[in-house]
Amino acid sequence: MKKLIVALLLAAAPILGLAAGGGAHLDDADIDLGDQASLQRGAKYFVNYCLSCHSAHFQRYNRTAKDLGLTETEVIENLMFTTDKIGDTMKIAMTAEQGTEWFGSPPPDLSVIARARGVDWLYTYLRSFYLDEKRPFGVNNIVFPDVGMPHVLWELQGAQKAVFKLEKDAAGNDVERFDHFEPVSEGLLSAEEYDQVVRDLTAFMSYIGEPIQMERKRLGVWVLLFIAVFFVLAYMLKKEYWKDVH
Numbered sequence: 001m002k003k004l005i006v007a008l009l010l011a012a013a014p015i016l017g018l019a020a021g022g023g024a025h026l027d028d029a030d031i032d033l034g035d036q037a038s039l040q041r042g043a044k045y046f047v048n049y050c051l052s053c054h055s056a057h058f059q060r061y062n063r064t065a066k067d068l069g070l071t072e073t074e075v076i077e078n079l080m081f082t083t084d085k086i087g088d089t090m091k092i093a094m095t096a097e098q099g100t101e102w103f104g105s106p107p108p109d110l111s112v113i114a115r116a117r118g119v120d121w122l123y124t125y126l127r128s129f130y131l132d133e134k135r136p137f138g139v140n141n142i143v144f145p146d147v148g149m150p151h152v153l154w155e156l157q158g159a160q161k162a163v164f165k166l167e168k169d170a171a172g173n174d175v176e177r178f179d180h181f182e183p184v185s186e187g188l189l190s191a192e193e194y195d196q197v198v199r200d201l202t203a204f205m206s207y208i209g210e211p212i213q214m215e216r217k218r219l220g221v222w223v224l225l226f227i228a229v230f231f232v233l234a235y236m237l238k239k240e241y242w243k244d245v246h
Helices: 004-021 037-049 059-069 073-080 097-104 113-117 119-125 191-209 213-242
Strands: 056-060 129-131 139-141 158-168 173-186
Touching: 004 213, 037 191, 056 191, 059 073, 073 191, 113 119, 119 191, 191 213
Parallel strands: 129 158
Antiparallel strands: 129 139, 158 173
């Protein structure tokens, strides 16, 4: 029994480490995967701001059209900039070698980033870039310290700086803790409008992480109802079989 408990704890250790990592407060993404308009806007932002450097190798354009309520013509005309075949996946022209040369390492594929990091992490990350002259692209990120990518949405959000305050750690040493952001320059959108853009983008990345998830949840309700009904019938059958014994 002890060996089983130890094995379970060891198996859960990576998950616990991931949950505890970073230390930044994560805001609630509050996405709605049933909102096709939000997913359509998210797809537009993804291909315009993300797909230049990041691929989504597991998502096909024709699948996107089907799930998001778009025609293949609409997808071809508005979302396809890196290929001319509707059945292709969301790939990019940049090679891994070029990514390493330009960014230090190839930008990761975003097909399952929402499943790996979580939608709250993505939502908070895209709103947490701040000016930092020490970094190669002039920005840093509260959620992902020393991030290696530029803030591609800066024109929409504007520039902001991070304000830190000194606090005592457990050992009594002074450490800097993030307190809040202060705007430096205005973007094209208000704070509320930018939050909605990030929410739409996060929703789309959650969708491509598991395109079948809405159908899976819908079927799951029927499966649970079936199990509930079957349990009642099985219990009644058990009572019938054992009534003479008891």
